[in-house]
Amino acid sequence: MDVNEAIYGRRSVREYTSEAVDEQTIRRLIDAAVHAPSATNAQPWTFTVVRDQGLLDRVSEAAKTHLLADPAGWLSDRQRTRLADPAYHIFHHAPVLILISGTAPAPWVVENCALAAENLMLAAHGVGLGTCWIGYSQGYLNTPEGKDALGLPAEWVPVAPIIVGYPNAVPAPVARREPEVRWVG
Ligand SMILES: Cc1cc2nc3c(=O)[nH]c(=O)nc-3n(C[C@H](O)[C@H](O)[C@H](O)COP(=O)(O)O)c2cc1C
Numbered sequence: 001m002d003v004n005e006a007i008y009g010r011r012s013v014r015e016y017t018s019e020a021v022d023e024q025t026i027r028r029l030i031d032a033a034v035h036a037p038s039a040t041n042a043q044p045w046t047f048t049v050v051r052d053q054g055l056l057d058r059v060s061e062a063a064k065t066h067l068l069a070d071p072a073g074w075l076s077d078r079q080r081t082r083l084a085d086p087a088y089h090i091f092h093h094a095p096v097l098i099l100i101s102g103t104a105p106a107p108w109v110v111e112n113c114a115l116a117a118e119n120l121m122l123a124a125h126g127v128g129l130g131t132c133w134i135g136y137s138q139g140y141l142n143t144p145e146g147k148d149a150l151g152l153p154a155e156w157v158p159v160a161p162i163i164v165g166y167p168n169a170v171p172a173p174v175a176r177r178e179p180e181v182r183w184v185g
Contacts, residue, residue, distance in 0.1 A: 001126040010122055013130025014092045016165035021096050025127065032123030036115035039108035045116050048150055050097040059149055060090045063140035090136045094163035099141065099150065102157035113159035120162060130167035137161045
C-alpha cells in the first residue's frame with residue numbers, strides 16, 4: 001500500500017469481527033513497529049500480546065473503575081456516563097491487544113513507543129486490519145495491579161495499548177482542524 005493511502009486511510013476502528021488474527025500476522029505488525037526510529041537507536045520497547053478475552057474483559061472493568069475514580073479530574077460528563085455504562089468495553093471487544101511498553105523509565109521512552117505504535121497501526125491498515133490506541137487503559141496498566149494483571153515486570157512503562165482486529169465497520173474519516181503553522185524565516 002502506498003504510504004499516503006496508509007496515512008490517510010487509517011481510522012480508529014471500534015467494531016470488530018470475531019475473526020482471530022493469526023500469530024504470523026501479529027509478528028509482522030511487531031516487525032513493522034520495531035522499524036520505527038528510536039532515540040540513540042535504543043529500541044527500548046517490549047510487546048505484550050493479549051488474546052485472552054476473559055482477561056481483556058477483566059482489565060476493561062478494572063480500568064473503568066480506575067478512571068471513574070478520576071484522580072486528575074479530567075473526565076468530561078460524557079466520558080463519565082460512557083465509562084459508567086456496564087456495556088461499555090474499553091477494548092471494543094477486539095480479538096487482540098498489543099501493549100507497547102518501554103523497558104524502563106528513561107528519556108524518550110514515550111516518544112519511542114509512540115512511534116512504534118504508529119508504524120504498527122499503519123502496517124495493520126496495510127493488511128486490512130483495524131486498530132485503535134486505547135488511552136483509557138493506560139492509567140490502570142501503569143498501576144502495580146495493572147502490570148500484575150498482564151504479567152509485566154514492575155520497571156516496564158506501558159505506553160501504547162493498541163487493539164487489533166478485522167473491522168466490522170469502517171468508520172467515516174474524522175475531520176481535522178486547520179493546523180496552526182508559524183513560518184519562521
Ligand atoms: C493517545 C491516544 C489515546 C486514545 N484513546 C482512545 C480510547 O481510549 N478509546 C477510543 O475509542 N479511542 C481512543 N483513541 C482514538 C482517537 O479517538 C482517534 O485517534 C481520533 O478520534 C481520530 O480518529 P482516527 O484515528 O480515526 O483518525 C486514542 C488515540 C490516541 C492517539
